[in-house]
Amino acid sequence: MPDMKYILVTGGVISGVGKGVIASSFGTILKSCGIDVTSIKIDPYINIDAGTFSPYEHGEVYVLDDGGEVDLDLGNYERFLDITLHRDNNITTGKIYQQVIERERRGDYLGKTVQVIPHITDAIQEWVQRVAHIPVTPDHMPPKVCIVELGGTIGDIEGMPFVEAFRQFQFRVKRENFCCAHVSLIPMPKSTGEPKTKPTQSSVRELRGLGLSPDLILCRSEKPIHHNIKEKISNFCHVTPEQVICIHDLTSVYHVPLLMEAQGVVQYLNERLQLNIAMPRPGRFMQKWYNLARSIENVRKELNIALVGKYTKLEDSYASVTKALQHSCIAAGCKLNLKYIEAVNLEKNTKFDDPVAYHKAWQDLCKSDGVIVPGGFGQRGLEGKIEACNWCRETQKPMLGICLGLQAAVIEFARNVLNLKGANTTEVDPNCEDKLVIDMPEHHPENLGGTMRLGKRRTYLEPSVVAQLYKKDVVEERHRHRYEVNPEYIEQLEAAGLRFVGKDETRTRMEVAIVEGHPYFVTVQFHPEYLSRPLSPSPLFLGLILASLGKLKHYLLKGCRLSPRNQSDVSSDDEENLSMSSLNISKNGETVTEINGIH
Incomplete structure (x- = not known):
């Protein structure tokens, strides 16, 4: 070897x-x-x-x-x-x-x-x-x-x-x-x-x-x-x-590998590490990445997505969510315009109340084409996430809720549809009147490190838009949570229109919830962003983007197939021109001036 x-x-x-x-x-x-x-x-x-x-x-x-x-x-x-x-x-x-x-x-x-x-x-x-x-x-x-x-x-x-x-x-x-x-x-x-x-x-x-x-x-x-x-x-x-x-x-x-390759990295590593690479023919090498980079530069239509989070002051807090949104926008042929909204700013009459920030946050939310409510821990900002879920449900705005996003959506539905005003999560209020979200039996509160439900696990899907998007009825996604929806309330919630269409292997832990009759109100307990790839976007993120563009129904009718995008089609004849002239790098790697006109 x-x-x-x-x-x-x-x-x-x-x-x-x-x-x-x-x-x-x-x-x-x-x-x-x-x-x-x-x-x-x-x-x-x-x-x-x-x-x-x-x-x-x-x-x-x-x-x-x-x-x-x-x-x-x-x-x-x-x-x-x-x-x-x-x-x-x-x-x-x-x-x-x-x-x-x-x-x-x-x-x-x-x-x-x-x-x-x-x-x-x-x-x-x-x-x-x-x-x-x-x-x-x-x-x-x-x-x-x-x-x-x-x-x-x-x-x-x-x-x-x-x-x-x-x-x-x-x-x-x-x-x-x-x-x-x-x-x-x-x-x-x-x-x-x-x-x-x-x-x-x-x-x-x-x-x-x-x-x-x-x-x-x-x-x-x-x-x-x-x-x-x-x-x-x-x-x-x-x-x-x-x-x-x-x-x-x-x-x-996605331009970085192209820029490095154009400056002779392959040749150098081949000689330095004795890799015995058969040097690739110009015009064929890294074609998928050239197509990807080119498609990003050619899109013009912008899509406004609001991210209602708890840690928006540092964008790296939602790095995988942001990347998954970008992957789906590339596949759908649009440009992502992501607006970060601090969840506490959607709350009124709280200790975090700031009138200017409050009106700005709601203005940004109302201008969005779609909303994503990602995960998080602790009390701060939960009521703001619940407000966002309520607004999306009532205004028919496409929404994807992840982890805490699912829990917030369940609490909102219980409060405003089932009229359970005391509904809450035991993470915030252990003594709340209606415990809609409870801690899992395997959680050990005395030790925070590594005690959550972690890693890839199976979810069994019932016929729904989620199963259509995945094109399968059993999916494997990664989890990271300590709390779950209380099974005692499932029957009431489903009778009122909140369907739980994804469950774990025991069929007792709720993994996916949707609102019937809504254009796209999908919430999941797992984190689909972790398995999204540039050339293979997460089905649920793609569903949100297409719903926000008004193209989801057409996509589902076509069997979940996207139409070919002209901007990503690069023939073998012009690949050489793209690999060198669009990067504007000379063959010996001496000068670098611009990429596709972006200085």
């Missing part, structure tokens, strides 16, 4: 420079060459996983098939690469130290003094090698390339053990099997108006001082970088100009 190849992606100058998208793009390019890849994300924090993070602290918590609660970058990997990762694909300092301490307690180290070197660094290397060989595709074949993203910034004290581990690792797996790609910022101060390379020089110098030499330097900038800047980075950072890849701010992340 050939040796596993590793690509380590590090970051310099600032955090949030785009390592996740760039690491995903490496995988996308290699997959387009017929090479199976896997990904590992390293987070140098002491938390065991991301499950207890506040969305304001770290963005959304991404959930995997096996129930792992992980960093949102693993969502990028799964979406870009269309693979299924596992909880061990996310390494944290907490996990490593926990493993080493457990070994020490068992006596595995035979009484030796346990230290960062070699015990922690060895544990990191062993973990990476073990996880790299786990199959991530349906054919269960082990991948050939593992892309490892090291979170944080080079020089951070918490990341030092990982940097040292990979310094040793490059010799452990041999040079031809290890490649380091360093992502760095090229700032452009307004006072001078020119790119500054000194921060990148310092970052690369620090990386070298720690024992890792970058094979590729990926320069992130606001605007395209001229070739003389590449030459300067090449001279001062001890690499050839071909090893300097420039990535400026783009209108869509």
Whole structure:
């Protein structure tokens, strides 16, 4: 069996420079060459996983098939690469130290003094090698390339053990099997108006001082970088100009793999890692991604979707929801105009009451073509979500409710249709008169981490618009919740018109609820956004977008088939022109000016 190849992606100058998208793009390019890849994300924090993070602290918590609660970058990997990762694909300092301490307690180290070197660094290397060989595709074949993203910034004290581990690792797996790609910022101060390379020089110098030499330097900038800047980075950072890849701010992340490929990444990785890739014929390579990127640029019709959430101050809190909406808009041939509405601003006469924000929130909601009510935890904003559900139900506005969105819709229906004014969730009011939403028996409140109903589970669907959209009566989606609809109220709710058309394998836990006679009022207990892909959008998100466009009935009548879109049709004859001239990149990767007219 050939040796596993590793690509380590590090970051310099600032955090949030785009390592996740760039690491995903490496995988996308290699997959387009017929090479199976896997990904590992390293987070140098002491938390065991991301499950207890506040969305304001770290963005959304991404959930995997096996129930792992992980960093949102693993969502990028799964979406870009269309693979299924596992909880061990996310390494944290907490996990490593926990493993080493457990070994020490068992006596595995035979009484030796346990230290960062070699015990922690060895544990990191062993973990990476073990996880790299786990199959991530349906054919269960082990991948050939593992892309490892090291979170944080080079020089951070918490990341030092990982940097040292990979310094040793490059010799452990041999040079031809290890490649380091360093992502760095090229700032452009307004006072001078020119790119500054000194921060990148310092970052690369620090990386070298720690024992890792970058094979590729990926320069992130606001605007395209001229070739003389590449030459300067090449001279001062001890690499050839071909090893300097420039990535400026783009209108869509789907352009990033194309931009990297056009600058010779395939050729370099093929030689550096001895991948033995039969170089793809220009005009055929990455055709689906060219089609996708081109279709995004060509859409003109805008669709206004309102997201009624609890954590709207940080857009990363709803990263997967936003991506799933974008995937569906691309498929439907429209441009997403997403408006974030803070749920508390829809509430009146509360301690959060702000008259200006209240009227602005309701104005934004009324202007929307469709509404999405995503998940969340705690009391704050719940009444605002209930108000949004009530407005959508009464005005016949298309709505998709997810997790807490389903629970809010059930409470709203009970209050305003069944006239159960004391209806609530025990999460907010344990002593409420009508407990419409209750905690699950398996929930253990004394320990918040990993105690929810997590991961992929089956839902059995009854004939409905949901079953039509999925084209099946049994679906598997990922879950993350502690509360469920109280089975004691199901009969009353269904008699009044709220149908529960999806249930778990026991047929006692409610998974999907719809309002009869409504154009599109679908609420689900699971999180369909996690399995949405750029080229295969989530059926429920697509249903919301089509209903908001007034095209859902036609789509269902056609057997859930979308009409071909002219903007995404790229013939093999003009693929070469699209791959080079629309990116405006010369064959040797010297200049980058614009993408499809977007500077």
